[in-house]
Amino acid sequence: MLNHLPLHPPRSTAGTLPVQVAVVGAGVAGAACAHTLAASGANVTVFDKSRGVGGRLSTRRTVWMDASGQERPVQFDHGASDFSAHSLAFRAVVQRGLDEGWIGRWSPTPSAVDAPFEHLVPMTGMPELCRALLGTQDVVTGEPVTGLHRVPGGWQIERDSGLWPQRFDQVVLALPPAQAAALLRPHADGWADAAARVPMEACWTLMAVTDTPPGPAFDVLHPCRGPLARIVRNDRKPGRQEIPGHAVWVAQASAAWSAHHRDDSPAAVSEALRDALRAVINPGGAVRWCHSTVHRWLYARPAHTPLGGPGCWWDAAKGLGVCGDFLLGPQVEAAFLSGLDLAQAMSSTPSPRRSAGSGAARFARM
Ligand SMILES: Cc1cc2nc3c(=O)[nH]c(=O)nc-3n(C[C@H](O)[C@H](O)[C@H](O)COP(=O)(O)OP(=O)(O)OC[C@H]3O[C@@H](n4cnc5c(N)ncnc54)[C@H](O)[C@@H]3O)c2cc1C
Structure with a gap:
């Protein structure tokens, strides 16, 4: 403790x-x-x-089948991807985690993304x-x-x-x-x-394993168009396992898109979000999907920051x-x-x- x-x-x-x-x-x-x-x-x-x-600090662990038919473990941080600590009280907890090695610092590229906050990640999983x-x-x-x-x-x-x-x-x-x-x-x-x-915002989240796409590697992207608001290379976070030749993705749909498609079937949402991810990671090309699934957060985040309550x-x-x-x-x-x-x-x-x-x-x- x-x-x-x-x-x-x-x-x-x-x-x-x-x-x-x-x-x-x-x-x-x-x-x-x-x-x-x-x-x-x-x-x-x-x-x-x-x-x-x-709760919403969550990591899903599952297996996927590689091309040789071998089962491979994979983990997706499908709620909060990381957090920052500004207050003295939370910093004290985080510092303890950093000192003991169960929290790591993540420096996502491109580095301008979300600057200037520190990105903190529990090493073995968000919970x-x-x-x-x-x-x-x-x-x-x-x-x-x-x-x-x-x-x-x-x-x-x-x-x-x-x-x-x-x-x-x-x-x-x-x-x-x-x-x-x-x-x-x-x-x-x-x-x-x-x-x-x-009011709470919903969030549809895609979890996927693909072949490594062409182009420069990145850790986090915030597309400015289309259904996706945030794309994270989960396997490049501290403590997560990289899989040679593959990429592990957690892609969050925007609040507006998630609200509009709140009651769509997981199959329809998966198709739409995979298409949106493909358009970002290999525009005009194809992507080989080794594993994919979606999760719907009905209560992802409060829509407004309470003011002074x-x-x-x-x-x-x-x-x-x-x-x-x-x-x-x-x-x-x-x-x-x-x-x-x-x-x-x-x-x-x-x-x-x-x-x-x-x-x-x-x-x-x-
Ligand atoms: C997709 C997504 C991305 C996010 N990204 C970030 C981020 O990058 N950085 C950041 O700082 N924050 C992020 N957040 C927000 C952050 O995760 C939440 O603000 C925070 O985790 C909320 O914590 P909480 O304890 O208030 O609620 P919760 O984490 O929701 O905890 C509530 C708990 O209550 C349990 N529960 C519910 N009903 C019952 C019941 N009837 N009986 C018993 N148990 C019950 C639930 O199982 C849950 O464990 C994100 C959230 C989501 C969903």
Whole structure:
């Protein structure tokens, strides 16, 4: 587990016992919140519907068949491709990763792309950042949380397989806004409405292996026309395996194109995006597709950066909190800071001013 960040222990409704917290969502916001709460002495259990942690910091591993019929492994970072770190709090985590070697610096060419930010990449796959934050905490994966129930002294968590046996003093929702809204509805109507109103952009993403195309190699391109907004040579990122004679691509469609084709079939989207990728990497020529598949992110990023709103929502009276990128901005770092903000709010002394039903509060970061 990463070095503990200095924090006051959150108060338990049970007096001297450590506070029991359920964090729903093991993306970077949930992982940052859980990490910070655990560092301050809380007992945290993290729930995620996916098989693993990371959320939109995700890496898909699969195999493809080469020309000789041999199965070859390949990985695609099909959510966030990299991130940057500007705040002191996130830099501290990143520096630890750089020192220990599980985060690498990526210098994509052409170098003017996305300058002047540093591009940071977890070496073994994007979820590594969340795994490092979560350390040895209890993480329950593979089933969505379908309901929250207020019970005497706290909360119970419901999943399809039934009620989780443990009661929690406090619950954190670290989810995209539509999913948070569904769970908030019975308990915090105003928050549910506010979350449901946040527009999220969809993103169709193509993952492909081709023969190495002719022309100069590049790491990232942002085509200015056509369906694709960003093309990444995934195999040229730090820690990823290059395959001689081949190229591994992650190509994201633009928000406008993804919205227009939101409900198209994966086969139709794959054909359109492969055609668009071919036109960029071998204009006028052909491309040999060794493997390709598409993924649709329904909730890829918040459409707008929130202007001056709270970075998290915390109701001390109910013991209910919300964090995630939709409250601070469409980046990994913003999601991290939202989770950190919430953990800090939870560990502050509850005050009547802050604990009113609409009492969303933003707290200073370290
Ligand atoms: C295609 C794409 C490209 C991006 N590129 C970049 C980039 O280059 N740089 C950058 O900084 N950011 C990028 N982003 C944005 C960045 O990935 C997100 O802002 C950030 O990861 C959001 O983290 P989060 O914790 O708020 O949400 P999430 O990562 O979405 O985490 C929410 C978690 O909740 C889980 N969950 C949902 N519902 C339930 C439920 N009912 N019960 C239990 N668990 C549930 C999900 O499985 C998920 O793990 C990109 C995003 C996408 C999709």
